[in-house]
Structure formats: C-alpha cells, structure tokens
Amino acid sequence: MLEINDVRAGYDRTTVLHDVTVAVPHDGVAAVLGHNGAGKSTLLRTAMGLIRPSHGTVLLDGEDITRLAPHQRVARGMAYVPQGQQSFPHLTTAENLRLVADGSPRGGGRDAITEALDLFPVLRELSHRRAGLLSGGQRQQLAIARALVTRPRILLLDEPTEGIQPSVVAEIETTVLSLAARGGLSVLLVEQHVGFAMRAAERYYVLEAGRVTSSGEGGTGAERMVREALSV
Template identity: 40%
Template sequence: MALLEVQSITAGYGDTEILRDVSMEVRAGEIVSIIGPNGAGKSTLMKTVFGLLHPRRGKVVFDGEDVSALPPYRIVERGMCYVPQVANVFTELSVSENLEMGAFLAKKGDIEARKERIYDYFPRLRERRHQRAGKMSGGERQMVAMGSALMLDPKLVLMDEPSAGLSPKMVGVIFEQIRQINDSGPAILIVEQNAQLSLRMSDRGYVLASGENRFEGTGQELLSDPEVARLYLGG
C-alpha cells in the first residue's frame, strides 16, 4: 500500500482550477519528484497534499487515512511535514529555537536528543546553533527549515523547491543531505526546478503540465524519455 495516494484531485483558488484530475503516489522510503514548467500546478499540488488547500474533487490518502479535509496541524500529527519554498524559518529566532519550534508535538524531555540528531545531519547548524536564522545564508536557512521539519520524525517530508536561490555548490550540498535524510527512513516528495538533478536522485517522478498529469515513470525513465527531455529538461 502506498504511503501517500493522491486520487484524481481537482483543486485551485477561487474560481480558478489549477489542478485537474491529478493522481500520484509515494511509497514508503521513496524519493519522488514532481517536475514541470512554471505554472504547471506543482506547488498547488504540494499545498493540497498538506491541507493548505482542500481538493474540490478527489481525495488525498495518507498512511491509509483520507486526510483531504484535515487542517495541516492534524496532518503533521499523522507523520507528514512540509518545507515550503519561502518564509520557512523564524528569522528572529536562533537555529536552536527554530528546531524547538519544529518539535511542538514532541515531549519536552525528548527535544535535546532530537536536536542532536538534526545536528548530526547538518553539522553546520551545530556550529551556528546560537545564531539568528535571519543572519544566515540561503543554504544555511534551508538546512534550518529541513531540520525543523525533521524534529518530529516524519514518515513523509514534502519539499518545495529546496534549491531555489542557492549557489551551485550549495545545491549539491542540500541534495546530498536530502539523500542522507531519505536513507535514514522518511519518504520524500520533492518539487524542484533543477529537474535533472532531482530525477537522478529519485526512485520515481511525475511531470505536470497545465495542471494535469503528463508523464510518469522511474527517475531514469523520465531522464531517458526524448519528449520529456525536449519539453522539460532542456534537451
């Protein structure tokens, strides 16, 4: 059984439909990428999965439960977390305080041990644990956002454009850490502008175009598909 099932959802804002009859799934332990052109509905799909939007038709099933009508905090309680593209850290709080905010459902006595685990993932955050997040580089803030999301030991992590605005060197660092996070247990659903890099790392991928499913397959199948390469990978 899939950990996440998106079943023929239609969703949007106001009178505008962004997604139309979109389906996808993520199995336990997988990395799954969603790629497509700007305006394809990728971020809208992530927000609908996480409960920030509710589907007009279809449903979202997480770990065997229909979560389509649940608010985000209820979905977090069930083991899903979300790292948005922007506004993903508390800029006035320190690294340590940001991680504590991410652990809002954890027992107080567990928080320090959880932080130490995050520092093992991101040694740079241990070095800067007392620094305000707003004074950090874009790559470091992305580490803080990812670390905060991992504080609750999620089953599934949603990541929206984790490489946006980062230097090529930092993109490589972030993607290596995403792989390490996945190796430790949680499945990852990622929307990413760097489609080739994301698909190379992914077990499977989906291509959205104009709010609809266009292609799906393993990461390697999509990378090798000449039409996908021509239309979406710059090949």
C-alpha cells in the first residue's frame, strides 16, 4: 500500500533519514520502533508530504506521490495522527468530528462519525464537552477518531500511546488491532510499546540515528529480537 524507498530527508541542512526503506502491506500494519531522536516522526512527516525528501520516492498503491502536497495525499486516502493529541480545543468533541468529516474530500459524513464513535464509545458520552477539557487519553482517542472519519486507506499513527494512562492504552491497542483485522485499512505505526507494536504488526523496522538497523516479520515471536535491537 505504501512504499518509502531509499528516502533521505531532514530539516534545512541536517539530514535525519539516511536512505530509509519501509513498506506497509495492504490491509496490514507496519511498525517503526526506535529511541527518541531516531527519526521516526520525521519518517511519518515525510510520508505525509510535510517534509520533501532530497532523495528517494514515496509510492501509494503504486503511484509516485513524492512531490504531492499533503492535501493531495489526503484526497488519495492518507490520514495522519501526529504526536500531541491534537484537536480544536474550543470546539466540542462532536464539533471536532463534524468539522473534519464535512471537510473530507473522501466524503466521510455522518456514517463515518458513527463508525468512529462505535470504536471509541467514551467520545459519544463526551460529545458535548469541549476537547480542551478532555483528559489526555480522551483527546488521543478523539485525534484518532478525527482521522478515521476521513475514511482513509492508510493511517499514519505517531506514538498513539505516549503519555496515556494504562487503561486507555489498552483501549487504543484494541482499536488498532481491530482496524487491522477487519481489512480495508493499512497502518504505519510508530510506537514505543514493543509488545503492542509486535502484536499489531506484520512487518517491523527499527530505526537508529535515521537508519534502518533491523527489520523483519512482526508478531509476538519477533518481540525478543526487537527488544535486543533496541537495547544496542
């Protein structure tokens, strides 16, 4: 679904990613793991078009989208949930979802909002509460729901469990696993929780200093190898 091939990218004159290649399977999950500063967020921002690579290509379902703007990638079915539990804080939960659904080029609409609320029932209970008054875990669920109402073909998640209370981490993990299992959606997951990432992912990639140092098939059997790769 998504292929990032030999990508070199960074900020100004600083190169962060060094010839990185990552592939996300159709209707599957690829996980990218690594310590802080390894280049994980830069990889997602490059995939989404927020950073233009100096070398390499980004392909979506075989189409070269390397030079497309972010809104053009959204129109082709990409959605991105960055770090920080982002939302419009002065709007209610329901207004946040409607605003994104109404502006979606893929026509999410009311049905897409209902589907997102089915995945995160707590948001239905908090539909009239301003997003800025939600807890961190609730805002993260809202951020993911906002991406899902665009009816994406591929979802980019940047550390969705970072700084979240354990009970909500379990809910987010269950949701990502169910999305991957039902088909129709591919996920590129950046995650620090190795257990969660390996349960979800068909493929994994370990980044260190902007380079892929380890990769392979996901699954719980790969967890030990990944932990060893991260401990180096």
